[in-house]
Amino acid sequence: GHALWLRYPPLAEQAQGTPAPVTGLVAAAGTPTQAATRQELLRGLGGLQGTAPPLADAVGRPGALLVGTPDSTPALAQLRPALEGLGREGYLIRSVEIDGHAATAIVANDDIGALYGAFHYLRLLQTGEPVDALDLRSAPEVRLRVLNHWDNLDRHVERGYAGQSIWDWHRLPGWVDPRYTDYARANASIGINGTVLNNVNANAMVLTPMYLEKVAALAEVFRPWGIRVYLSARFSAPVEIGGLETADPLDPAVRRWWRAKADEIYARIPDFGGFLVKANSEGQPGPQDYGRSHADGANMLAEALAPHDGIAMWRAFVYSDEEPDDRAKQAYTEFVPHDGEFADNVLVQVKNGAIDFQPREPFHPLFGAMPQTPLMMEFQVTKEYLGFATHLVYLGPMWEEVLRADTHAEGEGSTVAKVIDGSLHGHALTGIAGVANIGTDRNWSGSHFDQANWYAYGRLAWDPHASARDIAGEWVRMTFSRDPDFVGPVVDMMMDSHQAAVDYMTPLGLHHLMGRGHHYGPGPWVEGGPRADWTSVYFHRATRDGIGFDRTASGSDAVSQYAPPVAREFGDLARVPEDFLLWFHHVPWDHPARSGRPLWDELVHRYDRGVAAVREMRATWAGLAGQVDAERHAQVAAFLAIQAQEAQWWRDASIAYFQTFAQRPLPEGHAPPP
Ligand code: GCU
Missing domain, CATH: 3.30.379.10 (Chitobiase/beta-hexosaminidase domain 2-like)
Structure with a gap:
């Protein structure tokens, strides 16, 4: 392991x-x-x-x-x-x-x-x-291929399911764990060349000398392996650790403070990569606190980093204090007006979809919409919304689907991959980030199969046009066995696993229906609380009449954030890919699905299909006993048993809940006994 x-x-x-x-x-x-x-x-x-x-x-x-x-x-x-x-x-x-x-x-x-x-x-x-x-x-198609650790200084990993943070801050720099070298080797083997050590919900303390000394020790281990260290910078650091009264990005004293801080970091770490910033999102401080824009904030940090060739990665996952009419629209609304204002050493880091790492999302409307700004992809390797490390879900197909999606920004063939590799709009500065699934667990990632997601992320970062299936094949051969009788079924199982999870969790474009806060297990009934967009009912909008979020012109009109050909496709009930039906449309329970089934029956059918797929995964794996060492076989088998049970939990809970609105009988043939 x-x-x-x-x-x-x-x-x-x-x-x-x-x-x-x-x-x-x-x-x-x-x-x-x-x-x-x-x-x-x-x-x-x-x-x-x-x-x-x-x-x-x-x-x-x-x-x-x-x-x-x-x-x-x-x-x-x-x-x-x-x-x-x-x-x-x-x-x-x-x-x-x-x-x-x-x-x-x-x-x-x-x-x-x-x-x-x-x-x-x-x-x-x-x-x-x-x-x-x-x-x-x-040669790599993307210049900065980075892991983002959401690791806190107390070693708790936000959304981490693989133990504690591997950064042993307490013993650094005196004790440099050999595991850091193994980490660097693994990353170098897949071409990852940067790592952001700390959580985007950042603690400013990491910028103090005491921690910078520890960061420098890690940078020294990583350097031979081609990996640069970056830090998440807390926007209010000048106030919290600098003794200033303000963090206003246009205040000369604040700008001086960041320049001096950058100089101090580079004196210790000459190849320091730069800063990653989450600002004005989920309560984090940012330039808007002072009436300034994201560009003002990013450019201030860029200015401090520029003399050292450092990069500022500014996140577009914003999510303001006021409730939006549609949370899916906020990033586009806040960022597109600033296209062209960002300094040359700024990358805007955009999650693959506009909500939040859901099991399946349409590509983020920002891709293609900011031609003058290099946009970085942010994928989540850790499976916050996909069954943590327990469920076997290979993310290669999901990322491939997003990278191959056509933004139509410059006509047909303007894929997201071409936005990310810089070729669509001629950017030399390019990047991709993956929120790491790494922790102190013996198997690093919380499960054996979650190692495949780390691996696939690196391989797709090197070449965003690569095939998820080929990558799975490589990984299986390297990790388990080269025997074709093993590789074939395991690769098939991995390739089908993402659709299976979508089917038993959030079929037909449903999203954000997980239990509140922890995001594990079903919670479509979640309502109330501090704000509407922290509930499930906000997203599924089920009523006696139908289900789904109307994002067409008759609703929030989020579709209009896409280039016209894409907007027309997503906005047209007859043409929207059925996987995104309820993402963009509110439809009656008897709306005919493409299968000919009424929507309610189709929904139940998809939940059943997901449960059946997991049962099949279990059977496949059981049949491979003896072809892999007993220890790993047993753990994967046990996790698949949990997944089978929980796929059923997801299905049964979701169907029971939605049935209170649909008020229709369960279709013929539902839930055949295992
Ligand atoms: C999600 C996640 C948070 C995280 C946030 C982010 O909302 O649940 O834990 O901080 O994304 O990406 O900033």
Whole structure:
């Protein structure tokens, strides 16, 4: 469990008599990143081949592996011209001939590219790909590939289901847990190059010298692995830890304070990444407290960071004190008017959908709507609304669906992925963030299958056009087994798991129906409390007449925030994808679904379908006993049993509740016994 996808089991276990692919390793170790690369290859090849290959200075016989840059490794200099366009982080992996011997070259412009290439090569071996005729070229499509830890300084992880925070603030910097290195290795293996250490609901204390010393110790561990450290900055820090009377972003003293704070941080951490800010949302302080805009706030921090090439990531998850007519509209309303006002080193970080990491949301209307501002994607790897770490839900298909969605901002084919990779509007500064699911649990993520979501996030961050199915296949082979009789059914199960969860929790575009506060289990009946949009009834709007949130022109008109072709599709009852029907429309209980069933029957059908899918997952997994070690098999089986029970709980509770409005009988064939 704790080795994640870097287990490196012997290749011979599955393919008897396979010759060792690598007979010698030519790898410099003159820099920390080179040393890390060499060490990882020795470790990986040692595990996969049974013994680590000998280190060599030159290629003396067939089967050598050379890794490095043209400068670090002269034998690779002949490949220099082929490195053009790969940037710092890209690499080539090629089967070549050197000094008359067949060899494999992993070569890059920079040490970090070579490290990424080494992990790619190990992945090929781990997944059972042939390595004898290679000609691979890869470079990341997104520049900043970042994890966001919602970790508090007391080690509680907000929305974390994998134990406590792995940052042991109390013992840092004196004790530097080796686990930090494992964390960095795992992230580097999937191309993650940044980490925001603390919660967006930030504590200003992290910006004080006592904590900065600890942050610097972590940055030192991560540096060889190409990972920069960022911090969530509390907007009111100048008041709370700086002794100023105000945090007004246009106040010269406040600006001076942030500049000095940035200088202080960079003096300790020269490659510090920058700040992430949640402002004027859910009670957090922000520029609006002083009558200023998001752009004023972001630009003040950007100005402090700019001399050091730091970045300000400003979140668009805003959610004001006043109740909006439709919470889905707020981010667009607040941000679009400021397009073009943000400084060059600001990224606006936008959640995948406009509500809040629901099991399924249409893509956020901000994507494509701010052409002059680089927008960062924010995905949630931790499964706040998807059954925590207990339910098996592979998020690859959900993220793929969002990335492939067409914003139509610049005509057909203007996908969200093209907004994120900067190609749609010509931005060189690009980024993606994933809210981490990492904690002190032995398996890191709270469950074995939740490791796949960390893995898939990194792989999609590197290439937002990649396939969720391919990524699942890689992960299963690396984590469990290369046996096709195992891989096939497990990948299918993972690929179907997201739709299953949507079906048993929030079918047909329903959303935000979880238990209040904790968000685990059904709570469609939640009403009352401090504000309307903290209830479920606000979102489903079920009455005797029908169900769903009218976001068309006759309702909140949130559809008009999308580009016209998308707005027309979502706004048209005949064309809206049925998965978003009740997200955009309020329809009568007898509204004919595309299946021909009346809506009520279709709703029940989908709940049943979700429950049946989980039963099938259980059966699939039970049938694979013996193909994976007993310990992991048993835990996954136990979790699937919980999920099966809770899928039924979701279904039965939701149907019973909605039936009080629909007042219709349960359709024929509902709830066949297991
Ligand atoms: C959700 C989540 C909060 C979190 C917030 C955010 O509302 O429940 O815990 O702080 O998102 O993304 O800022």
